[in-house]
Amino acid sequence: MLRLPAFAPSFPATVDEAVRIKTAHGLDASYVAGGTDLYPNMKRLQQTPRHVIDIRRVPELGLLNRGAEGQLRIGAAVTLTRLIHHPLVRQEWPVLSRAAATISTPILQNMGTVGGNLLLDTRCNYYDQTYEWRRAIDFCMKKDGKICWVAPSSPRCWAVQSSDLAPVMVALGARVILMGPKGSRSIPAASLYRNDGIEFLTKHPDELLVRIEVPALRTSRADYQKLRRRGAFDFPVLGVAAWVDLDSQGLVHAARIVVGAVGSWPMESEEAAKVLVGQPLTDESITAAATAAARRAKPLDNTDFTIGWRKDMVPVYVRRALVNLLRPSSPSDAAGLPPAG
């Protein structure tokens, strides 16, 4: 059996206490919620914290409700299962419920959290391997080595952002609230990420993700399309989040197309949005936006499937996401939602 290395756990009751413990131990400590990402990584010695701070006993992090401005407030430690089945989410932000339901499996959704998915370690099949396996290739840049085997001449790491919720949160214009030793700050979800496989977050390691705030959809609509090998378990090899705000004439007032799993961060295509704005959603405008969005996607050989095919699938999935927005829908439309649990 692959053994989980020993560590010292702590169970803070407040956000401040959690941040205090983290700051005291610095890089020797790690926050954990469901542990579905961290513990397997620890077994493979990809991460080796000696202190693990379990944040699930902090009441504030388990809140899930509507804020004063109509926004959805999701505590970082809210489980994916809770998000998927929450009536408010299903009614008003069905895209979140749908996207979360595609993560891993129902069993792991019971443990995995919204915060954990947003902060998911970037993935690469040169990196998500045991210590012994990685030793056989003399390790890689992201952990214990010097070279990025995906692009050996590259100075940077190309591990892949593999969260299903990240592109959706960016597309919906969500904000994340971080608490650090120097106080809290609120930043757009898009600003949480960096295009680097190692330094993939702008969050300071000691900062705790407290909450995500998702604006009300109002006149806008959103969809998420995920490409993966199987109907469960698998991380995305491509995730497309499309958000479009239509005016009363049916013209696109604003749009955000965010492509996940084809780079080290959720890749927003301003070009695709530009193509759509001022246009109705037609076959032509959708195809043009899909082509534009695909331009920036640069899949590399570090996930399931072949590179060329993954690249060719980007416009297909962007188009499918946009076409889905055309389907007549109402807030009560439960099409595509997982069964209520």
Next chain:
Amino acid sequence: MATDGKGGKDRDFQVVGTPLPRIDGVAKVTGQTRFADDLILPRMLWCKLLRSPHPHARIVRIDTSRAAALPGVHAVVTGADFPIPFGVLPVSQDEHALCPDVARFIGDPVAAVAARDEDIAAEACRLIDVTYEPLTTIGSVDDAAKTPAPQLHDYADSGNLHKQVHLEFGDLEGGFAAADLIREDLFFYEGNTHLPMEQHAAVAEFSAAGKVTVWSSTQCPHYVHRALAKVLELPPSRIRVIATPNGGGFGGKSDPFNHEIVVARLAMMTGRPVKICLTREEVFYCHRGRHPVLMKIRTGVTREGAITAMDFESYLDGGAYGSYGVASTYYTGALQTVTYDIPSYRFKGARAFTNKPPCGPKRGHGTPQPRFALEVQLDKIAEKLKLDPAEMRLKHLVQPNTITANWLRIGTIGLGECIEKVVAGSRWKERYGKLPYGRGIGLACSSYITGAGVAIYWNEMPHSGVQIKCDRGGGVTVFCGSTEIGQGSDTVLALIVAEILGIEPADIAVVTADTDLTPVDLGSYSSRVTLMTGQAAIQAAERARAQIAEAVAAKLSASAERIGFVKGRVFDVENPEPGLSFAEAVVVAESRFGTIGSVGSYAPPKPAGKYRGAGVGPSAAYSYSAAVAEVEVDPETGIVRVPTIWIAHDIGRSINPALVMGQVEGSVYMGLGEALMEEMVYRENRNVVHKFPSMLEYKSPTTWEMPEVITYLVEGPDANGPFGAKEAGQGPLLPIMPAVANAIYDAVGVRVDEVPMSPPKVYKALQAKAKGAEPRFGPSSTPQLIWPEAVCVRTPAEGGDGKAVPRSTAVPTA
């Protein structure tokens, strides 16, 4: 009513043919079954293996001093402690429990530690200093053909080509000359692995009396027993091997393994029990799974689709050791002939040594690859000849009770009825070629052996033995070396004995897979267990029954032939009352004869072929399957979904239809994984490292991908099977891959001549089609090898006698 064990005529069965629950079912679903990893013995130590990080390297030096000094470490061993090689086949004794001089793949074990707990053992492994000198790496069959040195093993046929076989049956030239159409096609079947839920695990104990006991998750305790005796240099009587119930095997636990030998040695050294449970990654390194096989098939047919000649070549990537590989190589050429009549046939097969975990037997052993090639090519031929692929197959089936061109003796063949069942069930005639673009159906057939006709090591002894003990309280204990790997072999033993003694399966205790307690059974491989242990059990049970009948007959003043055994009662069938309970009958018999016990054994019929290589392919009986797959292909992405599979299986007779259906559905599931996604692949440019030795990234279908399976059991008892039964565990896997391939063609008009048929391949073929190129994805060339002279054999139709003849006299002159 007489139970002659021959089947062939219908009679009233008491338990045979009834879908009774398996005898170990409740224990399995409630967690009572003790698997190898559940075993904890007092004072037990834990073992970890240190594995090579190099694909091919000479071990210059191993320093274990730092590991040995770690508190909690009890023993450290290296290759020097295991000078004697082993291997499952007598011709391939090329493995060592720990590499003595050369490591041959990433994951090849070079040292081992026994420690107080698993964490210490793992830490100690990291403290072992090994100096390696890297050697040239062989990454593929092509590589092996071009790089004869350094040799992975010096016993190879030549360079790094482990084995080359060349067999020719009948007048090939004449056959091709008589053809109206000759097709040549190339196919590639990627390797894949068994993926049992249970990782391999073993516990060893060394008694004060000097006896080694090994509990292991193995399909073949007898072969483990032999390997342990050889490597440990102990008499077999001083070794006891107990196979724990396997949490799935599928062929992956059929070899004796290094870890089993290592824990035995460590137990002997430390005097304490030693346990190992492999990690999932290590299970990938044990492998012994499906060989990657490149194939070239050239077939001549008449206008009506009758095959006149077939020329088949296969190139196997064997990995670093022999394992069952010689047999696998022959199997890629053996069973082409048992479904449709092939009057002349040639087979060339080559297996290469490469620096990867060794390939071996996986469900269907060496035959799914050629079956894929053959069934897809037939689909292409039917299209060219404008014949319905189902009709074409039906017209040219092998006839029952005949001998094929390569000297395989066919008994019953229910393939025609299988085809008819799936054609009717899938509404083939209304739907084939007529579904809208993107949807299609495809058909394929297959056959498999019911037990290998020849043992792994040459001997004249039975392949299976059964002992029966009847208790005076009415309980019956059946002892047999067979191993329960989830297929239901314990249940089948109980049902067969229950049938003959007329008692409830619950009154039977089954003791299996323990070399101290049970007579030898060769193991749970080659779909041999139901037939061979079944026949042995029938013989043993009939002998016990005869004894009891004789005693009861005397008591009831009837003749022994008139004594019936039904529903727990033993009575005179002419005067059923009063009769005796079974327990009373045993008391009567024991009073007269002493302890009531009996033995039975079985060996399959001698093969018809007498040429070198004739040992692979013969079987007491062949099962047959036909399948229709329905697919939905997304033309934009190449993603294939399979909503429904219709499958008919010629089982001879179902001893337990529930178990048979389970095996058929399980085969469909596993076949679908191979068809659509499973691949055991390596990064050749990165040290030939396994690409993803984990259950997350080695893609195997989930329940979402499992289609609706409509199963038809076709029964026609075979004289060689117990009550007429044939195998079910492997054959039904075989038609799935070609049926899916043929359905993809029906759906979108492209050929994917390669397994798995993953979306990027279908997509590429669709792109080629859109550009007006050949609408196909698949290999385009084979390695250039020098082949040995063919072993030429005249076919039965040519008046041959099954022996090889000089080439000059092989082909009758016109």
